[in-house]
Amino acid sequence: MRICSTYGRPHELSFRYDYEEVRMDVFDKVPDNVDSDTIITLCGRDASLIPAGFNGYVDNGTDIVHGFRSIRSYHDFKRTPDVCDIVNMFSKVQDIAKGAFTVRSFKDLSKLYEASQIIGKRHVLIGMGDMGTVTRLRSNILGNEFTFGYIGAPTAEGQLEADVLDDLGDDCTIVGIAGCNIQHNKFTAIQNAAIKKAKLNAIPLTFDSKTSDRIGEVMVQYQIRGLNITIPYKTEIMSMLDECSEESIKIGAVNTIVNDDGKLKGYNTDCTGIMRAFAMSGYDLGNKRALVIGSGGAARASAYAMKSMGCDVHVLARNEVTLLELCDDLLVEPTSDPDVSGYDIIINCTPIGMIMDSIYPFDLNTMNGDQCVLDMVYNRKTRLIQVARTLGCKIISGSDVLVGQGAESFKLWFGMEPDYDAMRKAVGNE
Numbered sequence: 298m299r300i301c302s303t304y305g306r307p308h309e310l311s312f313r314y315d316y317e318e319v320r321m322d323v324f325d326k327v328p329d330n331v332d333s334d335t336i337i338t339l340c341g342r343d344a345s346l347i348p349a350g351f352n353g354y355v356d357n358g359t360d361i362v363h364g365f366r367s368i369r370s371y372h373d374f375k376r377t378p379d380v381c382d383i384v385n386m387f388s389k390v391q392d393i394a395k396g397a398f399t400v401r402s403f404k405d406l407s408k409l410y411e412a413s414q415i416i417g418k419r420h421v422l423i424g425m426g427d428m429g430t431v432t433r434l435r436s437n438i439l440g441n442e443f444t445f446g447y448i449g450a451p452t453a454e455g456q457l458e459a460d461v462l463d464d465l466g467d468d469c470t471i472v473g474i475a476g477c478n479i480q481h482n483k484f485t486a487i488q489n490a491a492i493k494k495a496k497l498n499a500i501p502l503t504f505d506s507k508t509s510d511r512i513g514e515v516m517v518q519y520q521i522r523g524l525n526i527t528i529p530y531k532t533e534i535m536s537m538l539d540e541c542s543e544e545s546i547k548i549g550a551v552n553t554i555v556n557d558d559g560k561l562k563g564y565n566t567d568c569t570g571i572m573r574a575f576a577m578s579g580y581d582l583g584n585k586r587a588l589v590i591g592s593g594g595a596a597r598a599s600a601y602a603m604k605s606m607g608c609d610v611h612v613l614a615r616n617e618v619t620l621l622e623l624c625d626d627l628l629v630e631p632t633s634d635p636d637v638s639g640y641d642i643i644i645n646c647t648p649i650g651m652i653m654d655s656i657y658p659f660d661l662n663t664m665n666g667d668q669c670v671l672d673m674v675y676n677r678k679t680r681l682i683q684v685a686r687t688l689g690c691k692i693i694s695g696s697d698v699l700v701g702q703g704a705e706s707f708k709l710w711f712g713m714e715p716d717y718d719a720m721r722k723a724v725g726n727e
Contacts, residue, residue, distance in 0.1 A: 305450025531594025570702030650679030
């Protein structure tokens, strides 16, 4: 991996890496000690700032400053252009072509990869934003001349520190979480804690995409070892995989993908996480009536786990189609009754309360203190948990479910047990 260090604030040039970028929107003047591996990025300022005799590179956007080696750069802060458009842009460049495009989906990442395989000249292709961080790590796969790493402060969203890039290198293991609106997810925190504790050369990334289109292709293209799948792709992702575990097929949902040399296999570790959380709590599940709220992937795993542990399982959800499909698949009972007083266990598998509270599909006033409550929403104290605590209910920690399923995913990806205490500490208090 060749690294170009860039500076988000004035800083003495380090010369520790392959290239140095001097951005003229950061520096007042070009430092005296620049050399042939320095890139002066004018950022709209006048070319007269370039010192006489400079023999490095000059980046003046899409314009060329004659008399110097050039990097012609293209930026799009709203989208990633189509493959043919990227290739056509780069075909006009003599020295180095650079494209920095905002990435919002797996399809965008796939476009960058496909373009990189066609471009027949020196280039740098970068995806901006958190979705694009993988392009900065897989510079070698994209055939990039170099990748940018910051010193002091980042100059673009999704950048990593130069030291981090240098430590990880081209062959680091990448895992991640994929879903929609997952900014508050603790996946990266708990996986990073386990990775550091195990001293692995790996990094967890976040892939927040509005669609699941091309997840599988991107995993193979960028050599992503594994992904956790969350709302709302746990069911639809199954058709995109080469193989699914027997348990995930029974549940009808996948939350973990493992990439074995291009072969993608799906697993369901949500079920393991739920079982582990109840086991840790010491709650006796024998002959209990359980109510699962929701009909998505997490609800499927919860219904399967409760039934496997001997509970009489009922499911309540607003979407009648997915509700009946879940109940038919798992041989559990649907219900539309908002009165939950007759259940021993209540499990919320909807995103209600994840960002802000809204109306639950059941009546909170019918709850009682003899019940056991698990809310899959773990990042804040939801109304459900507040009511449960007021009533004196037994509460199963959503964080324990998160850590349990995350630990199982970690084992599938890295082939070793993680440090559970480190993962739990990374979640913080519910």
